[in-house]
Amino acid sequence: MTAALRFDPIRLPPECEKLRKEVRAFLAEEIAAGTFDPHKPNREDTDAPEFSRRVGAKGWLGMTWPKKYGGHERSFLERYVVTEEMRVANAPTRRFFVADRQSGPVLLKYAPENIKMDILPRICRGEVCFAIGMSEPNSGSDLFAAKTKATKTDGGYLINGTKIWTSSAHIADYMIAIFRTSPPTKENRRHGLTQFLVKMKQPGIQVNPIGQITGQYEFNEVVFTDFFVPEDHVLGEVDGAWKQATSELAYERSGPERFLETYYVLTELVRAVGKNPDTRSAEGIGRLVAQLHTMRRMSVSVAGMLQAGKEPVVEASIVKDIGTVWEQALPHRVRDLAAFVDPDASNHETLENQLSFAIKTAPKLTIQGGTTEVLRGIIARGLGLR
Amino acid sequence: MAESENIVAETAEKIFADLADAQTINRDKKGAWKAPLWQALSEAGLPLSWVPEDCGGSGASMAEGFSVLSAAGRFAVAVPLAETMLAGWLLAQVKITSPDGEMTVAPASPKDRITLNADRSLSGRARGVPFAKAAKHIAVLANGAGGLSIALVKAGDCRIEAGLNLGGDDNDTVTFDKVTPVTVKPAPQGFDHNALLLMGGVARSLQIAGALESMLDISVRYSNERVAFEKKISKFQAVQHNLARLAGESAAALAAATSAADAIANSTSFNDEVFLEAASAKIRCAEAAEKGGAIAHQVHGAIGFTIEHILHRYSLRALGWRDDFGSESYWAVELGKLVAARGADELWPLVASR
Numbered sequence: 001m002t003a004a005l006r007f008d009p010i011r012l013p014p015e016c017e018k019l020r021k022e023v024r025a026f027l028a029e030e031i032a033a034g035t036f037d038p039h040k041p042n043r044e045d046t047d048a049p050e051f052s053r054r055v056g057a058k059g060w061l062g063m064t065w066p067k068k069y070g071g072h073e074r075s076f077l078e079r080y081v082v083t084e085e086m087r088v089a090n091a092p093t094r095r096f097f098v099a100d101r102q103s104g105p106v107l108l109k110y111a112p113e114n115i116k117m118d119i120l121p122r123i124c125r126g127e128v129c130f131a132i133g134m135s136e137p138n139s140g141s142d143l144f145a146a147k148t149k150a151t152k153t154d155g156g157y158l159i160n161g162t163k164i165w166t167s168s169a170h171i172a173d174y175m176i177a178i179f180r181t182s183p184p185t186k187e188n189r190r191h192g193l194t195q196f197l198v199k200m201k202q203p204g205i206q207v208n209p210i211g212q213i214t215g216q217y218e219f220n221e222v223v224f225t226d227f228f229v230p231e232d233h234v235l236g237e238v239d240g241a242w243k244q245a246t247s248e249l250a251y252e253r254s255g256p257e258r259f260l261e262t263y264y265v266l267t268e269l270v271r272a273v274g275k276n277p278d279t280r281s282a283e284g285i286g287r288l289v290a291q292l293h294t295m296r297r298m299s300v301s302v303a304g305m306l307q308a309g310k311e312p313v314v315e316a317s318i319v320k321d322i323g324t325v326w327e328q329a330l331p332h333r334v335r336d337l338a339a340f341v342d343p344d345a346s347n348h349e350t351l352e353n354q355l356s357f358a359i360k361t362a363p364k365l366t367i368q369g370g371t372t373e374v375l376r377g378i379i380a381r382g383l384g385l386r
Numbered sequence: 387m388a389e390s391e392n393i394v395a396e397t398a399e400k401i402f403a404d405l406a407d408a409q410t411i412n413r414d415k416k417g418a419w420k421a422p423l424w425q426a427l428s429e430a431g432l433p434l435s436w437v438p439e440d441c442g443g444s445g446a447s448m449a450e451g452f453s454v455l456s457a458a459g460r461f462a463v464a465v466p467l468a469e470t471m472l473a474g475w476l477l478a479q480v481k482i483t484s485p486d487g488e489m490t491v492a493p494a495s496p497k498d499r500i501t502l503n504a505d506r507s508l509s510g511r512a513r514g515v516p517f518a519k520a521a522k523h524i525a526v527l528a529n530g531a532g533g534l535s536i537a538l539v540k541a542g543d544c545r546i547e548a549g550l551n552l553g554g555d556d557n558d559t560v561t562f563d564k565v566t567p568v569t570v571k572p573a574p575q576g577f578d579h580n581a582l583l584l585m586g587g588v589a590r591s592l593q594i595a596g597a598l599e600s601m602l603d604i605s606v607r608y609s610n611e612r613v614a615f616e617k618k619i620s621k622f623q624a625v626q627h628n629l630a631r632l633a634g635e636s637a638a639a640l641a642a643a644t645s646a647a648d649a650i651a652n653s654t655s656f657n658d659e660v661f662l663e664a665a666s667a668k669i670r671c672a673e674a675a676e677k678g679g680a681i682a683h684q685v686h687g688a689i690g691f692t693i694e695h696i697l698h699r700y701s702l703r704a705l706g707w708r709d710d711f712g713s714e715s716y717w718a719v720e721l722g723k724l725v726a727a728r729g730a731d732e733l734w735p736l737v738a739s740r
Contacts, residue, residue, distance in 0.1 A: 004599070005633065007641035009648035011740050020738070088734050263734075271730035282722030283715060289725055290669035290718065293662055293737055294642040301641060315637065322634045379633055380626035383606050 005315060009297070010304030016081045023085040026058060030091070038090045039350050041264055042214070042357035047129075047171050048092035055086075055093075056126025061100050065108060070121030076307040080300065084256035088263060094168060094218075099123045102252055103130035103176050110236040110244065111197065119174070119197075133163040133177025133198065133222065140165075141374050143178070144190045144242065148224060150179035156231045157181070157196070159204075159224040167368075169207045169220040172200050178241045190242035195235040204228065214360045252369060254302040254316035259295045259323030261365055262358040265334040266292070268351040272341045284337040288330065295323050314382030321375040328365045331358035394435065394446050395453035401426045402461040408696040411464075424465050424488070433470035434484050442483045443474055448651035451475075455589050456644070459596020462699045464555050466490055466517035468589045473525035476582060480536045480571040487522035490515055490541075492560055496583060496712045500562055502530030506570060508537060508562040516710055518546050518558035526562075527573065527582050534578065537567035552706035553699070581656045584664035586711030588650060591643035591667040594675050594707050597700040598636040601682040604697065605629060609685055619685070628681050635678035642670040649740070659739045661724060665717040672714035675704035 031038055035051050055061060063079040065071025083101075086093050104123050107116055122128045139145035148161025159179055169175065175198040182192035198205075204227030209217040236244045266288055273281045298319050305312045335355055341348065366372045380386050405423040427433055435451040437443020446454075451471055458467055466488045473489035492512035493500060500510040508528055518524065518541060526537045543565045551557035606629060609620035619625050646660075646667035653660050679701040683690045690697040708714060725733055 005637045005640065007637055007644065009641075009645040011648075084738065088738075267730050267733055270725060270733055273726055275727055275729070277722060277726045279719055282720075282726065283718040284722065285725055286665070286718030286720065286722030287669060287673075287714075289662070289721055289733070289737070290642075290666035291673075293666040294638050294670040296737060297645040298637065298641040314633075318634045318637045321630070322638060373627070376627040376630035377623075379630035383602075383629055383633060385606065385609065385620040385626045385629060 005318070006305070006312070007298055007301040007315065008304065010077075010301045012077055012081065012300065013075075016077055019078055020081050020085060022058075023060070023082055026054075027085065027089045027091060030054070031089070036090065036092050039264070039268075039354070041090045041354065042216075043092075047095055049095055051092055052095040052126035052129075054126070055096060056124055061096055061126055062104055062120065062124035063100075065104060065120065065124070069108070069116055070124035072124075076303050077300070080256065080303045084260065084296075087257055087260045090264060095129045095171065096123070096126050097257075098132060098168065099128060099130035099174075101255065102132065103174070106176055106195070106235060106244075107197070110195065112232050115197065115232065128173040129168055129171050131166050131169040131172035131175040131200070131222075133166055133169075133175045135163065135165045137162055137164050141371050144184065144193065146178055146180055146193055148177075148179050150181050150194060150196065150229065152181075153228070156233070157229045159196075159198075159227040159229055161224055163222040163224075165210075165219045166222050167219045169200070169222045170209055170217070174198060175200055175222070176235065182239045188242075192239050193241040194238050195241045195244060196229055197233040197235055198227075198229060199233075202227070213363070214357060253320040253375075254299055254306075254312075256296070256299055258320045259292070259299065259327050261327045262330045262361060263292075263327070265331050265351070265354050265358050268347055268354055269334045269338055269341075271347050272338060272345045272351050274345070278340075280340070281337055284333065288333060291326055295319065295326060299323070314379055317370075317375045317378045317382070320370065321372060321379065324365045325372065328362045331355055331362055335359070392450060392453050394432070394450040395457055397430050398427075398432055398454040398457045401430060401432075402457060402463060406461045406463050408462065408699050412694070412696050412699060420465055423463075427465070427467060428486070433467055433488075434474045436471055436475040437478050437484045441474075441478050441481055442485075443478070449648070452588070452592055452644075452647035452651065455592040455647075456596045459593035460600050462553075462597050462600065462703045464553065464699075464703070466520055468593060469517050469521070472582075472586055472589060473521075473523070475585065476525040476527065476536055477538055479574055479577060482525075482536065482538050482569050482571060485523050485538070485568075488517065488520050489523045489525060490517045490521040491525045491527075491582065491586065492518070493527065493579070493582075494586060494711055496579070496716055499579075500526050500528045502528040502535050502537070502570065503564070504531065505564075507564040507566050508539065509564060510562050512560045512562075514549075514551075514709060515558050515560045516551070517556045518544075518560045519548050519556045523568075524560065526567070527579060528570070532572065534573035535570050536573050536577075537570040539565055539567045551703075551709065553703035555703070555706070557706070557710075576655055578656075580661070583711045584656060584661065585650065587668035587717065588643065588646045588664050590707040590710050591639070591664075591671040592647060594671040594704045595636070595639035595643040597704040597707075598632075598639050598674055598678045601678060601697070601700045601704075602629070602632050602636045604700075605632060605682045605685045612687075625685060628684060632678050632681040632685075635674040635681070639671045639674035639678070642667040658724065658728070658736060662721065662736055662739075665721045668712065668717050669714040669721070672708040675708055679704055 060082045062071040063074045150157040178193045181194040185191045206223040208221040431444030434443035435446040439445040469490040473491045474484045495514045498512045521541045524539045528535050545561040547559040549557045646663040649663035
């Protein structure tokens with residue numbers, strides 16, 4: 001038999017439901033106070049530093065990390081609940097999301113103690129924003145083609161080169177980036193890249209915003225010119241970043257953010273069709289809800305496996321593949337179903353605006369954080385085909 | 387539940403491996419494999435898994451019974467195992483003792499209704515009843531003046547018009563023309579047609595998910611054997627990506643079906659949350675049967691289209707099972723109506739209810 005895929009029916013434990021109520025109450029207060037409008041995912045300014053601090057104060061950042069670093073030692077399933085409630089409410093999570101999901105865990109694993117003690121508590125308080133410096137102008141999916149150089153100098157490294165498509169670099173306090181410390185070897189083309197912690201907003205770093213087809217400016221070009229990074233900002237093994245990448249993918253790839261990005265159009269469609277939908281609308285909605293429910297079950301199952309200390313890399317890649325393809329198609333399916341909705345329905349304008357934004361957002365969903373093609377390659381490897 | 391701890395599923399798996407080998411069955415044009423398989427399953431008490439011991443069954447848990455169906459799907463088992471289990475489960479709702487031998491359930495389609503007449507006889511027609519011709523008894527959910535009843539009927543007392551599903555298994559029309567049941571009892575409070583259809587739908591979902599697991603397995607194996615353009619076809623990226631998508635469909639079916647089974651096993655009623663689970667499983671597994679089955683055939687090329695190859699045992703059965711106990715279109719409409727009636731702001735709380 002092929003190595004069997006596992007998606008055990010994991011249920012959220014009772015403490016999660018209590019937490020969910022707290023998160024919903026908190027978000028309702030924030031909405032009432034005007035922090036954000038849940039019906040408007042297309043707002044131009046998605047940065048909300050004060051909101052980020054209030055989320056930190058609630059104890060919802062660094063939830064699974066050790067208490068000595070400001071964390072809360074709660075479960076992945078509890079973090080899952082916070083993440084999905086924030087996403088469904090269209091809360092402005094931009095400032096803290098990357099640090100909480102990805103950068104913090106990398107620091108926990110690879111940073112020296114002094115840096116952990118300095119930065120992790122600030123992530124937990126919602127004070128610092130992180131960016132991820134992976135792609136370069138000629139190195140996207142082919143991560144190991146990165147050329148931005150880190151040259152050894154007294155007490156550290158000098159960085160020269162350009163990162164691109166770097167989300168949030170314009171507001172980020174830190175970036176975790178990979179730079180080339182050695183050329184690749186004949187035996188291993190992945191050799192020679194090292195992971196670094198970079199303090200942003202300093203001379204030697206220039207951040208150039210790049211406009212997106214949605215009208216937003218979320219990603220950037222980041223140019224490094226003789227930028228100095230101290231020795232203790234090396235994360236993990238010099239020349240060995242490739243060994244560090246894979247185990248984190250399961251965290252990054254299977255969360256609720258991988259299928260809920262355009263969820264809001266489905267809610268609004270249900271509102272527009274009303275309590276007694278025609279057969280066509282009912283069938284369309286029913287199918288979409290069944291697909292959504294299935295993906296959430298898969299995603300919760302992966303979270304449960306992570307909590308149990310497993311590394312379900314293939315399962316996580318499957319969740320992201322299916323989830324992103326679905327959330328990309330969702331606005332188009334909703335548009336189909338909305339074609340015969342009464343244009344005088346009270347939320348018609350909201351739905352139209354949301355559809356317009358979601359349709360423009362859709363193309364990026366199967367590109368960011370690992371393209372569909374890369375994911376299917378990983379799944380194929382897991383099946384024993386490569 | 388880990389499968390290694392599930393002795394019931396292990397027993398089933400072993401019987402299928404010994405007596406339901408796809409190659410052997412595919413070569414046996416006379417159906418000589420059927421009787422020994424059924425006998426072994428019966429001796430192990432598997433067809434009456436869901437029947438308590440005091441009603442003549444083996445009293446396995448719901449979860450154990452569901453795992454038997456997953457295994458049955460992996461082997462594309464074509465004897466009335468799922469049907470007898472469902473019939474036993476239905477009869478056990480009102481403590482009617484299950485008889486020996488093959489059984490099935492009626493109605494198996496959302497539009498059909500069987501009437502319990504004032505003289506205690508049954509009238510009506512049920513279409514698409516799986517394995518009715520092979521069954522000795524039929525468990526019937528009937529509508530009477532006083533509400534729903536559950537009845538045990540001798541199959542020989544009914545008129546049965548034989549039909550076949552896509553996989554070539556019996557799928558018959560059963561006409562009840564003033565048939566007097568062996569036993570009839572009022573259904574428990576809260577039990578309705580949806581409960582029977584959803585339970586049947588989850589059984590089919592597990593079988594489809596199991597069949598997809600096997601389709602993935604044999605497709606991966608074949609791609610690692612077959613050489614074209616001087617290399618194994620598994621080395622072509624286009625083939626790899628197709629198989630990755632098949633893995634995704636198989637995974638989705640598995641997750642949806644096992645989650646729904648778990649929801650039913652741990653719930654005392656068919657509430658909205660269980661409805662979401664069970665209806666979603668049938669919808670998503672049916673979609674996966676279409677998409678995944680198409681990829682399995684694509685990978686196999688012409689050989690997979692031959693009667694000699696075993697692929698059709700899984701692919702056609704998975705497609706055929708979509709039609710039983712309400713198709714994906716039927717359940718999508720029902721689920722859509724439920725979601726709309728609850729209202730837009732109650733959709734997420736429903737999805738995130740567990």
